[in-house]
Amino acid sequence: xxxxxxxxxxxxxxxxxxxxxxxxxxxxxxxxxxxxxxxxxxxxxxxxxxxxxxxxxxxxxxxxxxxxxxxxxxxxxxxxxxxxxxxxxxxxxxxxxxxxxxxxxxxxxxxxxxxxxxxxxxxxxxxxxxxxxxxxxxxxxxxxxxxxxxxxxxxxxxxxxxxxxxxxxxxxxxxxxxxxxxxxxxxxxxxxxxxxxxxxxxxxxxxxxxxxxxxxxxxxxxxxxxxxxxxxxxxxxxxx
Ligand code: SF4
Numbered sequence: 001x002x003x004x005x006x007x008x009x010x011x012x013x014x015x016x017x018x019x020x021x022x023x024x025x026x027x028x029x030x031x032x033x034x035x036x037x038x039x040x041x042x043x044x045x046x047x048x049x050x051x052x053x054x055x056x057x058x059x060x061x062x063x064x065x066x067x068x069x070x071x072x073x074x075x076x077x078x079x080x081x082x083x084x085x086x087x088x089x090x091x092x093x094x095x096x097x098x099x100x101x102x103x104x105x106x107x108x109x110x111x112x113x114x115x116x117x118x119x120x121x122x123x124x125x126x127x128x129x130x131x132x133x134x135x136x137x138x139x140x141x142x143x144x145x146x147x148x149x150x151x152x153x154x155x156x157x158x159x160x161x162x163x164x165x166x167x168x169x170x171x172x173x174x175x176x177x178x179x180x181x182x183x184x185x186x187x188x189x190x191x192x193x194x195x196x197x198x199x200x201x202x203x204x205x206x207x208x209x210x211x212x213x214x215x216x217x218x219x220x221x222x223x224x225x226x227x228x229x230x231x232x233x234x235x236x237x238x239x240x
Contacts, residue, residue, distance in 0.1 A: 005177040007160055011211060012184070015191040018210035019198070022190035030139040031063060031106050037134040038090050038126070039081040050080035063104045066095040090126025097124055114142035129167045137189070143182045145174040146189045150196030157200060157217045 025033050032052065039048035054077040055061040060069045069077075075088035097120065102108040112120070114136050121132035129147070136144040147170040155161060155173075162169035178184065199209040206218040 004160065004173070007158075007214075008174065008177050011158065011160075011214065012188050012191065014210045014214070015195055016187065019191055019194045021187060022194055024186065024190040025138050030110055032061060033139040034094070034106075034135050035061065035066070035091065037131050037138070038087055038094070039078060041087065041128075041131060042083060043081045048081050051078040051084075054078065054080070063095070063098050063106050066091060067099050067104060086126060090124070093125035094127070110140045112140075114140065114144055117142070118144060129171070133171070137182060137185055141182050143175075143180040143185050145171050145178070145185050147171050147174075148189075148193070150193050150200070151189070153202075154192060154196055154200040154211075157204070157215060158211065159216050 025036070028036070035055065036048055036052055039051045052061065055065075055074075058069075058073075058077055059065050060074065060077065066074075071088050071092050074091060075084045078084045078087055078091070081087060098104055098106065098109060101120070109117070117140060118132050118136050121127045121135055122129065127135075133144045133146040136142050137146055147167055152165075152170060155170075160173070162173045174185075174188075178188075195211075199205045200211075204218065206212055206215070207220050209215065209218060212218045212220060
């Protein structure tokens with residue numbers, strides 16, 4: 001086992017032991033996961049959920065509904081998620097992809113192998129690599145590691161970094177050193193987000209960190225202020 005592979009698996013196992021399974025996006029349809037991945041861009045998950053609820057009430061939370069709705073009406077419904085005009089444009093671009101390439105059949109889109117699906121999504125207006133990987137992993141169930149600000153922050157502090165600070169280099173760090181296992185990637189990303197919210201914050205709470213003995217930059221004297229109340233963080237979205 002390579003040094004990096006061993007360290008990455010060790011961090012995963014520590015986080016899983018500390019926080020338990022995160023059960024992300026467990027009860028929703030793959031289509032809702034796709035729409036949610038776009039709505040939660042630069043937004044807290046609670047605001048994305050409000051936008052999803054509006055779409056559901058309006059009958060627009062389905063491939064046929066999204067294809068049929070006008071961009072202006074869509075933007076008004078998703079207003080709670082912020083950047084609603086840009087997100088409406090992205091969602092309509094996704095609806096066009098679904099209609100033109102897959103005949104509106106979400107099952108056909110999800111059966112596309114991971115690499116070509118990722119390429120198609122990246123070519124869709126408003127879908128960047130983090131959103132594309134979230135869709136490939138959490139909606140299609142294919143192993144594509146999701147990188148976000150929490151990942152960069154925690155693993156930079158742990159001294160586990162790629163040669164260059166680009167999204168694709170960070171993704172390759174995980175893809176090249178972990179088994180291509182969708183459930184592992186699913187759990188690992190969710191655990192990283194949980195850890196970034198609970199311990200490895202901008203101002204890290206190292207004293208309660210399950211990775212402290214593995215971390216060259218951590219210090220048990222951080223934070224110096226005590227009594228910080230922790231919030232549960234078992235939902236997607238919102239790097240901080
Ligand atoms: S020890 Fe501190 S800096 Fe290191 S991973 Fe934990 S919280 Fe982050």
